[in-house]
Amino acid sequence: xxxxxxxxxxxxxxxxxxWTALMTGYVQNSQPxxxxxxxxxxxxxxxxxxxxxxxxxxxxxxxxxSIELGKQIHGYIIKYQIESxxxxxxxxxSLYSKCGSFEFAVKAFRxxxxxxxxxxxxxxxxxxxxxQAETGLRFFAEMLSEDAKPNEFTLTSVLSLCxxxxxxxxxxxxxSFSIKLGFESxxxxxxxxxxxxxxxGRVDEARRLFDAMETITLxxxxxxxxxYSQMVGCAKDDxxxxxxxxxxxxIFLKLKRSSMKPDLFTFSSILTVCSGLVALDQGxxxxxxxxxxxxxxxxxxxxxxxxxYNKCGSIEKATKAFVEMPTRTLISWTSMITGYAQHGRSLQxxxxxEDMRLAGVRPNKITFVGVxxxxxxxGMVDEALSYFEMMKKKYKIKPVMDHFxxxxxxxxxxxxxxxxxxxxxKMDFEPNECIWSILIAGCRSHGNMxxxxxxxxxxxELKPKDGETYALLLSMYLSAGKWKDVSNVRKLMRxxxxxxxxxxxxxxxxxKVYSFxxxxxxxxxxxxxxxxxxxxxxxxxxxxxxxxxxxEMTDEEDKGETFSSTVHHSEKLGxxxxxLNMCRGASIxxxxxxxxxxxxHSLIKYISLLTGREIIIRDSKRLHQFNDGHCTCGxxxxxx
DNA sequence: CGCTCATAAT
Numbered sequence: 119x120x121x122x123x124x125x126x127x128x129x130x131x132x133x134x135x136x137w138t139a140l141m142t143g144y145v146q147n148s149q150p151x152x153x154x155x156x157x158x159x160x161x162x163x164x165x166x167x168x169x170x171x172x173x174x175x176x177x178x179x180x181x182x183x184s185i186e187l188g189k190q191i192h193g194y195i196i197k198y199q200i201e202s203x204x205x206x207x208x209x210x211x212s213l214y215s216k217c218g219s220f221e222f223a224v225k226a227f228r229x230x231x232x233x234x235x236x237x238x239x240x241x242x243x244x245x246x247x248x249x250q251a252e253t254g255l256r257f258f259a260e261m262l263s264e265d266a267k268p269n270e271f272t273l274t275s276v277l278s279l280c281x282x283x284x285x286x287x288x289x290x291x292x293x294s295f296s297i298k299l300g301f302e303s304x305x306x307x308x309x310x311x312x313x314x315x316x317x318x319g320r321v322d323e324a325r326r327l328f329d330a331m332e333t334i335t336l337x338x339x340x341x342x343x344x345x346y347s348q349m350v351g352c353a354k355d356d357x358x359x360x361x362x363x364x365x366x367x368x369i370f371l372k373l374k375r376s377s378m379k380p381d382l383f384t385f386s387s388i389l390t391v392c393s394g395l396v397a398l399d400q401g402x403x404x405x406x407x408x409x410x411x412x413x414x415x416x417x418x419x420x421x422x423x424x425x426x427y428n429k430c431g432s433i434e435k436a437t438k439a440f441v442e443m444p445t446r447t448l449i450s451w452t453s454m455i456t457g458y459a460q461h462g463r464s465l466q467x468x469x470x471x472e473d474m475r476l477a478g479v480r481p482n483k484i485t486f487v488g489v490x491x492x493x494x495x496x497g498m499v500d501e502a503l504s505y506f507e508m509m510k511k512k513y514k515i516k517p518v519m520d521h522f523x524x525x526x527x528x529x530x531x532x533x534x535x536x537x538x539x540x541x542x543x544k545m546d547f548e549p550n551e552c553i554w555s556i557l558i559a560g561c562r563s564h565g566n567m568x569x570x571x572x573x574x575x576x577x578x579e580l581k582p583k584d585g586e587t588y589a590l591l592l593s594m595y596l597s598a599g600k601w602k603d604v605s606n607v608r609k610l611m612r613x614x615x616x617x618x619x620x621x622x623x624x625x626x627x628x629x630k631v632y633s634f635x636x637x638x639x640x641x642x643x644x645x646x647x648x649x650x651x652x653x654x655x656x657x658x659x660x661x662x663x664x665x666x667x668x669x670e671m672t673d674e675e676d677k678g679e680t681f682s683s684t685v686h687h688s689e690k691l692g693x694x695x696x697x698l699n700m701c702r703g704a705s706i707x708x709x710x711x712x713x714x715x716x717x718x719h720s721l722i723k724y725i726s727l728l729t730g731r732e733i734i735i736r737d738s739k740r741l742h743q744f745n746d747g748h749c750t751c752g753x754x755x756x757x758x
Numbered sequence: 759c760g761c762t763c764a765t766a767a768t
Contacts, residue, residue, distance in 0.1 A: 142759085173759045208760040239761040274762035281763095310763045340764040347765090386765035421766040428767095453767045487768050520768060 119147050134160075138171040141178070150178035154187065169200050176209040185217040204230055208237050215244030223248070235269050242275040251282040270304050277310035286318040305333065309341050316345030321362075339373045340383040342366075347387045350394035356711040356738065359394070360624060364631055366391040367400060380407070382416045389422035393429035396707045396736050397626040401426045405439075417443065421450040428457030430707060431734035431743050448479055456488035460741050462750040464496035481513060487520045494528035495752060502528055523552055530560030531754050535569055551582045555590055563754070567598055574603075578610070585611070585619045586712055586738065586758075593758050623688035623710045623735075625696050634691040647694040651686060654694075658724035666717045687718050689735055697729060705732035713737050715758045723747050 126132070126140050137160040144153035157175045160167065167175075172195055179188040188210075195206050207230035214223035227233075227241040238261045245254030258276050261268065268276070273296045280289035293311050301307050308331060315324035328342055346366035350359045370388045373380060380388075385408050392401035405423055408414040414423070420443040427436035440446075440454045451474040458467035471489050474481065481489075486509045493502035502525060509515045522545050529538035538557060542549050554577035561570035574591055582588065588611050595603040624633040634641075641647065655665070689710045696706030714722075714737045726733050727747035735742045743750040 170759060177760085205760055210760095212760065234760090236759095236761050241761095243761065269761085271762040276762095278763065306763050308763095313763070335763095337764055342764090344764050381764090383764045390766070416765090418766045423766090425766065447766085449767045451767090456767065482767095484768050491768090518768095 119143055119149065119152075132163075132165075134165050134168055134171060137165060138168065138174060141171065141174045145174050145177045145181070148181065150181045153178040154182075166198070167194065169203050169206050172198075172200070173205055173209045176213045180213045180216040183217050185214070185219060188213045188217060201229070202231050204232050204234055204237060208234075208240050211237070211240045211244060215240070215247050218248065220244065220248040220250060233264075233266065235266060235272060238266055238268070239272045239275055242272065242279065246275065246279050246282060249282075251279040251285075254279040255285065255288060268299070270301055270306055273299075273301060274306045274310045277307070277314055281310075281314050281317045284318050286314065286320065289314045289318075305335055306337070309335070309338050312338070313341040313345055316342070317348060319349075321349075334376075336378050336381060336384070339369065339376075339378065340381070340387065342369050343373075343384060343391070344387045347391045347394070350391060355620075357620065357622065360633075360709070360711075363391050363395040363397075367395075367397075379411065380413075382413045382419050385411075385413050385419045386416075386422040389419070389426045393422075393426045395624075395626060395631070396430050396709045396734070397631070398427075398430040398432060398705075398707055399626065399628050401430060415444050417445050417447055417450065420444075421447065421453055424450060424457070425453045428453065428460065429736070429741070431461070431705065431732075431736075431741060433457060433461045433463065446477070446479070448482060448485070451477075451479055452482070452485045452488060455485060455492070459488045459492035459495060460750070461743060462495055462752065464492040464498065467492035468501070481509075483509075483515050483518060483521070486513075486515065487524065490521055490524035491527075494524045494531065497528065497532050499528060499532070519547075519550055519552065522549075523556060526553060527556050527560075527754075530556055530564075531752065533564050535561060535564060535566055539569065549576070551577060551580055551584075551587055554580070555587060558590060558594060559754075562594055570594060571598075571600075578607075583614070589619055589712075589758055619712050621688050621710075621712055623692035623708050625692045625706070625708055627696070627699060632692075632695060634688045634695065636688050636691075637686055638688065638691055641691075641695070643695065643698060646698055647691055648686075650694050650697060651690055654725050654728060655721065657728050658721060661724060661727070663721060663724045666720070687715060689714060689718055689737075690721070693722060693725060693733055693735075696733075697731065703731075705734055708733070708735045710735055710737040713739050713758045714742065719749065719753070723749055 122140060122143050126136065129136060137156065141153045141156045144150065144156065153174065160171070172191055175191055176188060179191065192210060195201050200206055207226055210226035211223045214226055223244040224241065227237060230237050238257070241257055242254050245251060245257060273292060276292050277289055280286070280292065289311070296307050308327065312324050312327045315327065324345065331338065343366050346362045346369065349362035366388065370384070373384065385404065388404055389401060392404065408419055408423065413419050420439065424436050424440045427439055436454065436457050440450065443450060451470070455467050455470050455474070458470060467488060471481070471485070486505065489505050490502055493505060506517070506521065506525065510517065522541070526538050526541055529541060538560065542553060554573045557573040558570050558577065561567065561573060574594065577587065577591065588607055592604060592607050595607060621636050622633055624631050638644070689708050692708040693706055696708065700706060714735060719742065722733055722735070722744050724747065726744035733744040740751055
């Protein structure tokens with residue numbers, strides 16, 4: 119571009135084409151500010167812009183998210199009377215969409231007298247970018263009814279809309295339609311179809327398409343990895359989620375063995391997979407690869423890395439990665455603030471929040487979930503309430519259930535049960551399962567069973583759908599000896615055909631993942647593991663550990679009201695395996711499918727003290743980080 | 759010229 123500018127400056131005469139060429143060059147080289155500068159010079163020189171010139175400047179506005187300047191350009195377009203030009207309309211529609219003004223984008227589209235296929239594609243992707251997938255599908259139907267012929271861009275765009283709302287049926291119709299139009303072997307469309315199947319949970323079909331593709335692009339690999347990575351977060355079953363993560367890692371390894379090189383999309387997805395699997399070893403290896411390939415400087419990859427270290431319980435490494443980021447976005451800050459909050463480092467979380475505001479980054483509601491949970495963890499009532507006010511008044515953010523959950527959790531931790539219940543009454547919407555569960559767990563911890571029973575009844579009125587909620591209720595009624603309620607809850611669980619809660623844990627060491635079931639004896643080292651546990655329990659008892667008979671939550675059968683016959687829940691076996699197989703001093707990371715029970719939580723605190731090891735367990739609710747006999751969860755939350 | 763598929767935080 120320097121050369122181009124040099125030549126431009128030496129030109130004795132310039133016309134609008136010269137100016138436009140320079141501007142287009144700046145836009146293409148991601149220097150939109152300079153393009154805008156050139157545009158100002160052009161206007162000052164008295165030259166009339168053409169629709170090409172204005173198209174280039176609208177692009178610059180898009181990449182700067184500058185809707186003000188965009189509207190100004192829109193003014194010129196009207197002034198020069200080229201508003202009815204199709205390209206201008208397309209560019210305006212695209213600009214408004216990228217700047218988040220969906221209504222303006224649609225208006226710009228509607229004003230195009232002669233819509234071409236690009237106009238339709240632009241408005242479809244505008245719908246996708248602005249969370250209006252259903253509207254997008256209606257636009258597509260309208261397009262077909264007007265006999266406009268979609269091209270490959272249009273079809274991939276429609277398929278991505280189907281992805282967002284999991285409209286598999288619609289997507290399949292689009293697929294057969296695209297075959298009719300002769301796009302059967304089109305790579306982009308095949309990638310989109312494959313991704314749609316993955317996102318809709320049809321893994322086998324997706325896999326079949328993937329295996330049948332004779333040419334594969336990096337987008338294909340990335341779509342596959344991203345598809346599995348997303349399943350880690352939304353699969354119904356934890357075991358499926360876990361397998362999806364492992365599968366994503368396998369595909370990543372295959373990609374590495376192929377001749378293609380991973381890019382920023384690959385790295386951000388695969389780092390997220392490591393977060394989900396609490397796979398620190400793999401995560402660190404990938405960290406090294408992002409450095410070598412130069413993609414670490416990308417802000418999305420950097421944020422994914424920070425998040426990975428946070429989720430793996432390595433707060434120091436997360437901090438280092440965060441500090442070393444060349445640029446940070448709202449998401450980077452939020453991720454780090456939440457990381458500190460989850461690790462019980464409330465003051466650091468709040469300090470970082472202030473740094474973020476000083477840096478001029480505007481927090482959103484997720485940031486405030488992190489801030490409020492930091493306050494809650496440290497019992498900082500005044501601060502929490504003042505941040506809550508700040509959120510509503512200064513940032514005009516409407517509180518959502520998660521914010522109330524943090525505040526209620528805070529009162530509950532402090533034993534201020536009445537305040538907690540008062541707060542629930544003050545909320546302007548109905549409390550959900552999560553709120554009642556927090557209250558129940560809190561009331562139990564503070565021995566106020568009357569309030570606990572009250573909350574339990576409210577919870578049951580909501581007809582919860584997940585097994586863990588019922589397990590919490592069952593555990594409470596059982597230990598209180600309320601047999602009538604016990605059989606009622608059991609009946610509800612049967613009626614709703616809630617599957618058994620499957621307790622399993624996994625530990626990942628180097629490149630392998632090992633899983634454990636309760637009382638698992640199938641491992642080659644089982645004997646050593648049980649011996650070690652027995653030994654640790656004995657030593658813990660001498661330090662004051664009292665084994666609490668835990669209830670067998672995974673067992674639905676009415677064998678009277680049995681207390682646990684299980685000796686070892688899965689995470690104990692995972693910890694024992696880690697102790698036996700990981701090098702001295704290395705932290706042990708376990709991932710557990712359901713909430714930890716009180717007994718295991720208590721024992722593992724002792725184990726961390728006895729062995730001097732850091733033990734990190736991520737259960738279905740939160741991250742527990744055990745060090746020297748303490749856990750970062752503050753012994754609170756819904757332990758079964 | 760303008761349009762597509764794949765990425766990060768609760």
